[in-house]
Amino acid sequence: MTRVPALENPHTHWREGDVVGPLVELAIQGGAIGFGPMPNTKEGLMTAAQVTAYVKNASSFVELGTGVHIIPIVQITEATTEADIDACIEAGIVDAKIYPKGRTTASHNGVSYYSRILPIVQHAGKRGMRVHFHPEHPMKIDNKDAEFLFLPIVDMFLSETDAIIVSEHGTDGRCIPLWEEWAKTGRFFVTITAHHLVENETGAYGDVDAVCKPSYKGEVDRRALNDLVRKDYPWVMAGGDDAPHDKKTKHRIGPCTCGAYTAPFLMQLYAHALDDLFTSPEGVKVFENFTSRNARKLYGFRTSSRYVDLIKRPFIIPESYKIGSWEVAPFWAGREISYSLYANSSVK
Template sequence: MVEEGWTCPLRIIVLERKEEKMLSKTTLVDAMVSGHSHLREPREITEPLVRYLIEGGVDTILPMPNTDKGLTDTEKTMDYVKVVEGCVPPGDGPVKIIPCMMLTEKTYVHELQEAARVGIRDVKVYPLNRTTKSQNGVRHYGRLIRLVKVCAELGIRTHWHFEHPWMLFDNRDAEYMCLPIADMMLNETDAVIFWEHGSDARCIPFWKDLSKSRRFVVTLSAHHLATNEDATFGDVGATCKPPIKTRRDQRDLVLLVDENNPWVIAGPDDAAHPIGVKYVAGTRCACGAYTGPFLIALYAHALSHLFSTVEGISVFNNFVSRYPRKWFGLAEASRQVKLIHEQFKIPPIYNVGPWIVGPFWAGQTIDYTIG
């Protein structure tokens, strides 16, 4: 490993996958909480996506509200949740669906009150036109302060796609530029703030400071932990928002998981797209990495060093299951998942109803499979 000093004008980060001595070829881990999954629509697409997530090691799902028209009110949100609940295959054991409504500059206080009344305890904020289906997103964050205060009063957690909607900021810097917004929301309200799919390691010192509030959470996706922008250059299956960043970012995010912080949790951001919008001519491809069917195995691959000690396995369980359950106020995992330390070749495609979906790392091999 090259010296890590920040004063060096040229920093070369080498990530090596070392052969770790695993405690056992087979490890039982807690089923995951997916607090960030895109389940699409209509039902013929949603149903296989739910099934694949369960096969991928999940027993709890929070569907994202950026559907085609957006889940911008209580009625739309609960109608969608009913569809998702109806997609859980019989006999797969209890699978909990957590409703999540979109919070926008146009949301009324009475809508938040109604949401809380029917059991919605999570809302999501998107940056206007910075990511997929964010036409209902926010441009003026100061206008949200009053609404976020109401969320805190009602016990509603707030989830944020932190990429700045001011398009003069490059994609590479858009997440980093949201730090003052997160700081403002924590200072001006009593709300719980989820910084979803953190990807920029420059944010880590600031996240640690924000976490002192005990109301701040960072979620990390498997694909941001597993790879970097050089390794995925030209790979449309890995083109996502926020974008996968440098080897240093990847390494430092993995090290952040190693610290076993209760405010650092898994957040998959599994996002299926039909293959026709990934391989396009005359425009840009859709952004999203589809990891659902092999989700917990990909996390294990990215964090394989944790499986060499009992303590490391505990850190893994905390990250993917136990800490998320505490933040969401959930009971312990309904089942355990068998992870086998043997290679799994990711299929080139998955059939998702009428869609053919190319997954993240299609055709590549990871070091774990789900038993």
């Protein structure tokens, strides 16, 4: 058994309506303490008031004294104004997310032309806002190249603004040399999902529950992401992109909704992916940096108040979860992973 700080998950999806409460509870059960709920809800969280109300509602499902912290995140679109950004800063919202229009679930408020938002991102950067990107090009480029061809856009925002840039859910091994270059600025961070560490495009082929954006890449990419985590860079962080969908929209004739739901066993899935790190104290430290410390440092959270016990014991991922009015089939439904959470609420 290995006791590690609870997971910081700065990229989660809590949706809206009657599913929010159960999603929050399952995410905490999955071994996490910190959450960054994404603002691409149906309507989108585009103003300080919308973000504040959303976080307040989500917080109402968190038991007091559990130490859970929620990162408020606003969505920047082509319509965002400097006044919108200023109102966010005043409300304590210092993270913004930008989506490529039409490229992923609920990206209808996304951006088509990134040059148009350069002035607003410059302003956000000056005000100390961290700017997160879903890094896929909005043009009709094949999935396998969409992240690679987004690199010049990230480069533009990094060189033309003062903002801290977070490139979410990295998937493409070809990007890594540039990430390493950009990280030298101290303003560039990457999150990596658990499902992209354990799955590739061949394994996920035909598996509707695994379908997500950005798409899985090849085995070479999967291994490159795994190697990157093991390099123990302070700018590489876990970020679940745990994205639930009702079976009605995921299991249907025609294109399914995109998103892999991993939240209830997310810490276990990261441990399964990074199993070899548990053979030495140095390895465990790398795991802890990736799943907790690096994000805490970026977001200014103090020492974790929650620890979880990972035990190497087979865990069968449930076939489905009843979540409010939804039935959600998770990533790798019915399959076995090598780690269980022994006691998930220990406080140290």
